[in-house]
Amino acid sequence: MTPLSVISSQKLNNEAFVFDQIHIEVARNASDDFNLFHDKHKWLQITHNPFKGPIVLGYQLNTLVEHQMRLYREAHHEDKVIAENGLRFSNYQITFVNAVRPRMPVTLEIKKTLITTIPNLTLANRISMKSDGKIVLLGFKKETQTPLFLPEAQFGTLPDLNDIPDLTTVPDTHYFLKRKYLNNGSVKNFLSGSLAEQSDYFDELTHIANYPEIFPCSLTSGALMEKAQLEHHDFKRNPMVYTSHEISVDRHYLSKLKNNDTLHILVEQLPESQDNTLNQTNIQVRTYYCYGLLENNAVLFRVKMNLVPLEEILKNLGQK
Numbered sequence: 001m002t003p004l005s006v007i008s009s010q011k012l013n014n015e016a017f018v019f020d021q022i023h024i025e026v027a028r029n030a031s032d033d034f035n036l037f038h039d040k041h042k043w044l045q046i047t048h049n050p051f052k053g054p055i056v057l058g059y060q061l062n063t064l065v066e067h068q069m070r071l072y073r074e075a076h077h078e079d080k081v082i083a084e085n086g087l088r089f090s091n092y093q094i095t096f097v098n099a100v101r102p103r104m105p106v107t108l109e110i111k112k113t114l115i116t117t118i119p120n121l122t123l124a125n126r127i128s129m130k131s132d133g134k135i136v137l138l139g140f141k142k143e144t145q146t147p148l149f150l151p152e153a154q155f156g157t158l159p160d161l162n163d164i165p166d167l168t169t170v171p172d173t174h175y176f177l178k179r180k181y182l183n184n185g186s187v188k189n190f191l192s193g194s195l196a197e198q199s200d201y202f203d204e205l206t207h208i209a210n211y212p213e214i215f216p217c218s219l220t221s222g223a224l225m226e227k228a229q230l231e232h233h234d235f236k237r238n239p240m241v242y243t244s245h246e247i248s249v250d251r252h253y254l255s256k257l258k259n260n261d262t263l264h265i266l267v268e269q270l271p272e273s274q275d276n277t278l279n280q281t282n283i284q285v286r287t288y289y290c291y292g293l294l295e296n297n298a299v300l301f302r303v304k305m306n307l308v309p310l311e312e313i314l315k316n317l318g319q320k
Contacts, residue, residue: 027193063194147248
């Protein structure tokens with residue numbers, strides 16, 4: 001077995017990645033994300049939009065991180081450590097600091113892998129993404145035997161979700177249901193739109209179809225948009241922006257995904273509270289717990305997403 005220690009002191013070379021508008025179009029279409037911030041025309045309709053153009057999807061950036069971490073793991077033989085030690089869960093903690101515009105080169109830094117054994121075996125890497133000398137996102141990637149985020153969630157008592165109408169609340173719960181059907185073509189498009197090499201995951205001639213970790217999670221953005229639309233949210237006058245994603249993906253169930261599989265996305269919106277505010281501000285954060293369930297309610301992913309109103313961020317910046 002590979003020694004459990006600091007595996008490498010190397011970090012990813014500061015290769016520049018550049019998203020074009022077509023990458024945004026492909027990714028948002030593949031994930032059914034109709035957020036105006038990514039639309040090459042409708043971004044102009046957002047009240048007080050500070051970004052002066054469409055911006056890259058958060059889950060695009062997450063997928064870029066995923067793919068580069070995959071290459072890093074393989075280059076340093078850490079994929080063997082993961083397999084040999086049953087590190088079934090892939091975990092991402094991402095804090096978004098700035099937006100990325102088309103044609104803005106970005107660099108990703110992956111810090112050396114640290115292995116801890118107490119309380120449980122964990123591989124961990126800190127990551128940071130920069131553009132024009134400014135931080136775009138910060139966070140970590142960890143490999144664990146159990147999920148780091150929302151581990152207590154249980155769904156054994158839910159009714160058969162196939163019998164629940166799409167875009168409704170599951171009876172006797174707080175969960176909003178969005179039903180999706182996985183499609184290999186959409187996954188490949190999302191990978192390409194995220195500057196990841198799709199042939200590393202799919203090869204029709206050899207019958208290889210390995211789903212990436214982030215794509216199923218990316219479908220939660222569209223689910224949140226559809227929920228908000230049903231609640232008559234005004235996307236132009238009151239836009240919301242992500243501040244963070246916390247993601248745990250079950251690799252065992254991920255490895256079994258195939259074309260046309262049903263994915264039930266459950267969304268739980270937490271009440272806004274003065275106890276849940278953006279760091280060093282009084283801005284209340286809107287938190288969503290999202291789960292991706294497969295047949296027999298097997299949990300593919302657990303995602304905690306935090307959003308805040310753009311207007312509140314701009315007000316806070318104006319007061320400084």
